[in-house]
Amino acid sequence: MTALTEPTVRVRAGWTAAVVLANVGVFAAWFGPIQVLLAKQSEAIAPGNKEFVFGLVTGIGAAVSVVAAPVFGAVSDRTTSRFGRRRPWTAGGALGAAAGLLILAGAQGIALMLVGWCLVQLFGNAVLAAQTATVPDCVPVDQRGVVGGWVAVAQVPGALVGTALVTVAGGIGLGYVACAVFLALSVVPYVLRAQDTPLAVQPPPFVLREFLRGFWVSPRRYPDFGWAWLTRFLFNVGNSLGLLYLFYYLQDEVGVADATTAVLILTAIYSVCVLTTAIAFGSWSDRTGRRKIFVIGSGLVMAVAGVILALWPTWPGAILGAIVLGIGFGVYLSVDFALITEVLPNAKDRAKDLGVINIANSFPQVIAPVIAAPIVKHFGGYPVLYLLSAVVTALAGVLVSKVRSVR
Numbered sequence: 001m002t003a004l005t006e007p008t009v010r011v012r013a014g015w016t017a018a019v020v021l022a023n024v025g026v027f028a029a030w031f032g033p034i035q036v037l038l039a040k041q042s043e044a045i046a047p048g049n050k051e052f053v054f055g056l057v058t059g060i061g062a063a064v065s066v067v068a069a070p071v072f073g074a075v076s077d078r079t080t081s082r083f084g085r086r087r088p089w090t091a092g093g094a095l096g097a098a099a100g101l102l103i104l105a106g107a108q109g110i111a112l113m114l115v116g117w118c119l120v121q122l123f124g125n126a127v128l129a130a131q132t133a134t135v136p137d138c139v140p141v142d143q144r145g146v147v148g149g150w151v152a153v154a155q156v157p158g159a160l161v162g163t164a165l166v167t168v169a170g171g172i173g174l175g176y177v178a179c180a181v182f183l184a185l186s187v188v189p190y191v192l193r194a195q196d197t198p199l200a201v202q203p204p205p206f207v208l209r210e211f212l213r214g215f216w217v218s219p220r221r222y223p224d225f226g227w228a229w230l231t232r233f234l235f236n237v238g239n240s241l242g243l244l245y246l247f248y249y250l251q252d253e254v255g256v257a258d259a260t261t262a263v264l265i266l267t268a269i270y271s272v273c274v275l276t277t278a279i280a281f282g283s284w285s286d287r288t289g290r291r292k293i294f295v296i297g298s299g300l301v302m303a304v305a306g307v308i309l310a311l312w313p314t315w316p317g318a319i320l321g322a323i324v325l326g327i328g329f330g331v332y333l334s335v336d337f338a339l340i341t342e343v344l345p346n347a348k349d350r351a352k353d354l355g356v357i358n359i360a361n362s363f364p365q366v367i368a369p370v371i372a373a374p375i376v377k378h379f380g381g382y383p384v385l386y387l388l389s390a391v392v393t394a395l396a397g398v399l400v401s402k403v404r405s406v407r
Contacts, residue, residue, distance in 0.1 A: 010143050011143065014193070015138070015194060018190040018193060019194070021189055022090060022186055022189075023128070025158070025183040025184075025185070025186025026094075026154075027157075028158045028159070028162035028183065028186075029180070030120070030162070032159075032165055033166075033179065035163050036163060036247060036260055038117070040172055041104075045108070045109065050248075051377065052373065055372070056110070057114055058369060061114075061117040061120070062364075062365030063366045065121040065122075065361075065365065068126070069129055069355040069356075069358035069361075070129075070352055070356045071355070072126040072129040072130070073130075073133065073356075074355065076089050076126075076129055076130050076133060081198065082198055084195075084197060086134055086137070086196050087194070089127065089129065090130045090190055094123070094127050094186070095123075096126065097124040097180075100116045100117065100121075101176045101179050104120070104176045105173040105174075105180075125355075125362075128358065129355050129358065131151070132354045132358070134194075135148055144337075145291075145338045146279065146282050148282065148334060149279050149337070150278075150282075152337040153275055153330060155333070156270070156271045156275060156326075159267050159270075160264075163263055163267045164264060165179055165182060167264050224403045224406065225345060225353070227399065227400070227403045228343050229356070230399065231396045232336065232357060232360040232361065233363065233364060234395055236360060238303075238306070238389045238396060239364070239389070240364040241371065241388060242389040244365075245372060245376060246263060248376075254315055254318055270326040271326070272326070273322070273327050274327075274333065277326070277330030278333055279334070281331045289407055291335050291338060291407060292400050295335050295336045295339060295397065296400050297328075297331065298330075298397060299332065302324075302394075303394035304324050305322075305325035305328065306390030306391075306393060308320055310384075310390070340357055342406050343406060372385055
């Protein structure tokens with residue numbers, strides 16, 4: 001099999017485990033800081049303006065991610081290393097992101113927080129772009145619901161591991177160090193053992209204008225890719241609005257005594273629900289050959305979770321919201337990822353096109369603080385924020401019906 005042929009040989013469990021572990025490492029390095037460390041660090045640096053500082057750092061970091069995901073994907077597609085197209089960027093990206101986490105560990109001001117977090121986002125996306133592309137590179141279509149489900153839900157155990165690491169570490173600095181060490185170790189099995197077929201033909205000569213033009217995928221020429229991008233964007237806007245201020249929601253609206261432990265408990269509950277539904281529904285989707293009905297249903301279920309959090313801001317309400325959100329998000333993660341791999345325009349640009357899709361994951365993190373901060377401070381608070389999240393997520397689910405080439 002060459003690097004550009006459609007895969008037909010089913011992948012083994014060990015290969016899937018190595019890819020999943022590398023993805024878990026990236027998401028632990030992102031969600032440990034996002035859910036706990038950056039919020040606590042912002043409060044320590046600017047206690048009277050913590051929401052603004054937190055939103056500024058996460059928003060600028062997400063803007064870096066918007067650019068980094070497709071660029072690293074395109075560079076990965078063109079890589080002619082004898083080690084393959086994906087392994088060099090997996091290893092190098094993990095080391096770069098770990099360095100950013102260590103900078104954050106010593107940051108005492110906003111400027112250094114920005115530098116560290118932007119490095120984490122930049123190099124973490126190098127790992128993610130390479131790892132995401134391994135699925136269409138190596139996994140046949142009739143296995144992508146299950147394998148894609150495991151890879152897609154890696155962010156859930158990643159969030160759980162990241163939150164657990166920073167909770168056990170006990171301090172902001174030690175929490176960042178723990179995330180950095182875990183990320184560096186997580187990519188080792190893939191880098192050492194996974195098969196990564198080198199690109200057999202030389203890519204066309206690099207021309208900057210053509211390189212930049214390649215990031216535009218015409219929704220008129222590829223309408224299903226366009227709808228897949230838009231619906232993923234809306235799903236992530238709704239999800240970002242709901243999760244961005246979870247720490248502050250629990251601390252200020254629900255009134256829990258220990259918001260850090262509360263986030264860990266909710267993340268654990270949510271993770272169990274996501275993992276259970278993702279693998280079960282990913283397999284079901286493979287057996288039936290249907291994708292859209294599962295994604296539509298997941299959007300409506302996730303919207304219910306937003307309504308619960310808006311109307312019942314109590315600890316039992318938060319637990320119920322985590323359960324419902326986990327059920328819906330698990331189905332969405334596994335099946336939507338499989339759907340996306342089936343609407344990619346061509347094989348030679350898999351990582352680049354998935355990087356363009358990943359803009360739909362990252363860009364909502366840029367605009368979510370811009371939307372959420374004014375709502376929380378001036379326009380109705382957390383009930384309005386979570387109702388808006390529910391509306392956007394339901395709309396995303398409905399619009400999946402516009403994809404025509406996938407059942």
